[in-house]
Amino acid sequence: MLIYWANDEYYIRIFGHTYFRFFPDWFYNTLKIPHRLSEGMAFHFLFMWFFTLNGILYFIYTIISGDWRELMPKKNSFKEAFLVVLHDLHIRKMAPPQNKYNAAQRIAYTAIIIMGFGSVITGLAIYKPVQFYYLTWICGGYHFARILHFILTLGYVFFFVIHIVQVILAGWNNFRSVISGFEVVNENPKPAIETTNTDNDEHTE
Amino acid sequence: MKTLNRLLKQPIQITMSTPNKKPKKELTIEQKINRRNFISFSAFTVLAVGAFEGWEWLYKSPQETAGITAGARKPLRRALNKTELFFRRAFSDNHLVKTYPKSMAAKHVRVNSDIGVEAEKKFDPATWKLQVNKKGGEVLQISLQELMTLPKTEIIYDFKCVEGWDQISHWGGVKFKDLIDHYQLGDYTKMQYVGMETPDKAYYVGIDMPSAMHPQTLLAYEMNDKLLPLQNGAPLRLIIPVKYGIKNLKRIGSITFSNSRPHDYWAEQGYDYYSGL
Numbered sequence: 185m186l187i188y189w190a191n192d193e194y195y196i197r198i199f200g201h202t203y204f205r206f207f208p209d210w211f212y213n214t215l216k217i218p219h220r221l222s223e224g225m226a227f228h229f230l231f232m233w234f235f236t237l238n239g240i241l242y243f244i245y246t247i248i249s250g251d252w253r254e255l256m257p258k259k260n261s262f263k264e265a266f267l268v269v270l271h272d273l274h275i276r277k278m279a280p281p282q283n284k285y286n287a288a289q290r291i292a293y294t295a296i297i298i299m300g301f302g303s304v305i306t307g308l309a310i311y312k313p314v315q316f317y318y319l320t321w322i323c324g325g326y327h328f329a330r331i332l333h334f335i336l337t338l339g340y341v342f343f344f345v346i347h348i349v350q351v352i353l354a355g356w357n358n359f360r361s362v363i364s365g366f367e368v369v370n371e372n373p374k375p376a377i378e379t380t381n382t383d384n385d386e387h388t389e
Numbered sequence: 390m391k392t393l394n395r396l397l398k399q400p401i402q403i404t405m406s407t408p409n410k411k412p413k414k415e416l417t418i419e420q421k422i423n424r425r426n427f428i429s430f431s432a433f434t435v436l437a438v439g440a441f442e443g444w445e446w447l448y449k450s451p452q453e454t455a456g457i458t459a460g461a462r463k464p465l466r467r468a469l470n471k472t473e474l475f476f477r478r479a480f481s482d483n484h485l486v487k488t489y490p491k492s493m494a495a496k497h498v499r500v501n502s503d504i505g506v507e508a509e510k511k512f513d514p515a516t517w518k519l520q521v522n523k524k525g526g527e528v529l530q531i532s533l534q535e536l537m538t539l540p541k542t543e544i545i546y547d548f549k550c551v552e553g554w555d556q557i558s559h560w561g562g563v564k565f566k567d568l569i570d571h572y573q574l575g576d577y578t579k580m581q582y583v584g585m586e587t588p589d590k591a592y593y594v595g596i597d598m599p600s601a602m603h604p605q606t607l608l609a610y611e612m613n614d615k616l617l618p619l620q621n622g623a624p625l626r627l628i629i630p631v632k633y634g635i636k637n638l639k640r641i642g643s644i645t646f647s648n649s650r651p652h653d654y655w656a657e658q659g660y661d662y663y664s665g666l
Contacts, residue, residue, distance in 0.1 A: 221551065221552065222460065222461065222655075222658055222659030222660045223461070223462075223465075223659060225551065225660070225661065226461050226462070226465035226466070226468070226469055226659065226661070227465065229468060229469060229472050229661070230464075230465055230468040230469075230472075233468070233472070311476075312476060312479060312665070312666055313486075313487075313549070313666055314484050314485070314486045314630065314631050314666045315476070315479040315480055315481070315484050315631075315665075315666070316479065317484060317485070317486075317487065320487075326547060326549075326555065327555075360426065363429050363430055363433045364425055364426050364429035364430070365429065366425065368422060
């Protein structure tokens with residue numbers, strides 16, 4: 185796999201004839217990408233600090249506050265996460281019972297931390313492959329480290345998109361709780377006879 | 390799922406400490422919810438606007454004043470320079486670039502750029518001499534034959550370009566350090582930078598002294614066991630594995646020493662001056 189910024193490198197060519205170019209010129213021109221490598225690198229080497237420090241602070245905060253208990257997957261999370269996904273895809277009606285975060289969220293929010301560490305380590309491995317040669321070695325060499333770094337970045341894009349879609353689907357009350365840190369639950373006294381109506385089990389993320 | 394009730398059990402009993410004042414009316418649950426929502430949404434809005442404005446500020450920030458470096462936004466250039474200072478601490482002569490067996494070296498070595506070595510430019514390798522500019526205007530002239538009498542060092546390593554490509558290639562020549570030792574230029578290595586230029590002065594690089602003195606930095610005259618082809622930088626080129634390709638000057642004309650950054654072709658185009666690996 186070639187990870188390369190120049191636009192002419194990605195194509196399907198058979199017997200010298202180019203059948204398909206994955207990134208035709210208009211794609212790059214519309215996004216105004218050409219000849220901006222130095223600019224992109226300069227942004228990269230500033231924002232790497234921001235993302236790394238932000239990640240470390242967040243990680244430390246979850247440890248000190250004890251919030252990691254809400255975020256770490258539990259033994260049954262992996263099984264449950266499957267049920268959550270089925271529920272979110274409207275294949276299964278009932279969502280499994282959850283705490284602050286459901287099983288799928290626990291896995292996602294822990295995975296993103298591991299991914300973050302992965303990005304820092306693979307990033308250093310390709311940023312200073314001579315000075316941090318041992319990191320490059322751990323990452324399986326310069327090429328593999330670059331591929332990992334790139335795949336992780338794609339992972340963030342998917343995480344971001346899915347996350348935003350989920351927040352929109354979960355609705356306003358959930359979003360409000362994300363911002364304010366609490367959830368409003370009407371604790372009506374339980375009726376003596378339970379109704380069989382399950383429509384009001386408002387599922388929140 | 391923290392319920393609101395649990396969260397609101399602790400709060401606000403400040404009023405009790407001043408007995409003269411009438412205790413305030415307990416807020417209703419509804420009021421507490423509204424108050425907390427208001428505070429957190431205000432904070433969220435302020436942060437969101439702050440982030441957006443911060444990005445706008447950065448994106449629209451002015452270009453640096455053109456000098457040794459140019460072409461980058463002021464704050465980004467500052468960040469590049471600070472980042473250099475941070476990562477220079479990790480630099481060591483004991484950290485060596487990975488080397489490979491000869492069989493892995495590319496037969497067709499990529500020619501990515503011809504700035505300063507353009508084919509149409511008249512250049513005769515036979516009359517070429519390396520110029521080392523010493524103090525007081527003294528110039529040391531070294532021919533290729535003289536250089537070839539110095540100990541030869543070979544390296545087969547992965548040459549890396551900022552553009553994203555890399556290639557295992559095989560070079561042979563004189564260690565920069567050996568050149569310094571042989572011509573007794575040790576005093577000059579107390580200075581902070583080495584500058585190198587093509588004979589036509591079209592391409593030029595500045596290298597920090599530790600990187601230049603790294604044991605794998607070569608003044609190469611051979612590629613794949615043969616004398617360098619012209620487009621690969623004949624008669625003598627810089628092979629510096631601790632830097633990206635942009636610093637590996639082809640066809641070295643002159644070498645200078647200084648305590649301030651020498652001018653550098655790509656640093657004037659917005660790239661990091663250090664560009665170290």
